Amino acid sequence: MTGDEPLTADGNNLPGGPVIDFWQWSMSSLLDNTVRGLFAEYLVARALGVTHAGVRVEWDAVDIVTESGLRVEVKSVSFLQNWAQTRVSTPTVSIPETLAWDAHTGRYEPASRRQADVYVVCVLDVTDVADLDPLNLDHWRFLVVPTRVLNTEVPGQKSIVxxxxxxxxxxxxxxxxxxRDTVETVGTP
Incomplete structure (x- = not known):
């Protein structure tokens, strides 16, 4: 999709604009937890050179597979949220073991585990709303975490601050x- 596609009913284009209007309406706040997570996945896919692979697959076992075959899970956290805050948040990263679902077969693997080879935690590292600009990648920092570290240091843990x-x-x-270089270096056993 390009965003120019119209909404239709009864074979006619509906007034009000193309699908990009929906995208702007629903996805414009990059501070929203869900949208920020999708944006973080896009940033990592872009940095790893895999955005050409097509549209992301919702609910796949991992978020990204690199050209070298590394399986990458992307997490996003922020000190600031999309709602009124009396103090900045304490970012917590979700790291549970899961049952892998294969989007191509529609089947789950029988055993729970951490599915990725490496986690990339994207931190929107701004604590003053006046300085907030999610499009400025200098406002982000990236933690690259080999899954073997999580399995050794915090086995079975579902989240971590x-x-x-x-x-x-x-x-x-x-x-x-x-x-890109860090993920390849850190993620390769």
Whole structure:
């Protein structure tokens, strides 16, 4: 889709604009938790050079598979939220073991595990709303976490606060421009 496609009914284009109007209406706040997560996946896919692979697959076992075959799970956290806050949030990252679902077969794997080889945690690292610009990638930092580190250091844990995750041995922080090389280096056993 390009965004120019019209909504139709009874074979006629409906007044009010094309599908891009829906995208703008529903996806314009990059601070919204769901939209920020999708945006983070896009940023990582773009940095890893895999946006050409087509439209993302909702509910696939992992968010991204690199050209080298690394399976990447993308997480997004922020100190600021889309609602009124009396103080900044304490970012927490979801890291549970899951049953993998294969979008191509429609089947689940029988055993739970962490599906990815590596996690990329995208941190919108701004604490003052006046400075907030999610489109400025200098406002983001990226933690690259090998799944083997999670399995060793926090086995069975379902979530972890950001500062504790960042302190785990083997976690590498990088900028957006270094993300591709860092993922390949850290994610390869």
């Amino acid at each position: 950001l500062h504790r995750l960042a302190a785990l041995p083997g976690v590498t922080e990088c900028t957006y421009t270094d993300l």
